[in-house]
Amino acid sequence: MTNIQQHLVYPKVPAAEQHMGRVFASFIVTDKGEVQAAKVIKGLSPAYDEAVIAAIRQLPKFVPGMKDGKAVNVSFTVPLLFVGTIDVSTPPSGEQGKIISH
Numbered sequence: 001m002t003n004i005q006q007h008l009v010y011p012k013v014p015a016a017e018q019h020m021g022r023v024f025a026s027f028i029v030t031d032k033g034e035v036q037a038a039k040v041i042k043g044l045s046p047a048y049d050e051a052v053i054a055a056i057r058q059l060p061k062f063v064p065g066m067k068d069g070k071a072v073n074v075s076f077t078v079p080l081l082f083v084g085t086i087d088v089s090t091p092p093s094g095e096q097g098k099i100i101s102h
Contacts, residue, residue, distance in 0.1 A: 007055040011047035019044040022079045031071035033061045
């Protein structure tokens with residue numbers, strides 16, 4: 001799921017609204033390899049949750065799961081860990097926070 005991490009943009013929120021922790025999100029890879037039904041299972045705040053959903057929506061097409069020789073829908077649940085803080089006055093190249101997916 002490194003593709004999610006690559007597309008994940010740390011939300012630019014005021015210091016009082018910054019959080020550390022995990023967002024758990026789920027999505028389905030259809031029998032055609034398309035990502036659908038992305039949703040947050042356990043979130044931190046609307047800004048962080050929206051960042052995760054936006055990253056999931058940018059995932060490339062997958063090789064579909066197979067069962068008994070047939071392509072099938074497969075559900076995924078992923079935790080994404082937000083660590084550190086971002087100074088919203090710092091340009092993107094100077095971001096200090098880290099986003100880690102497990």
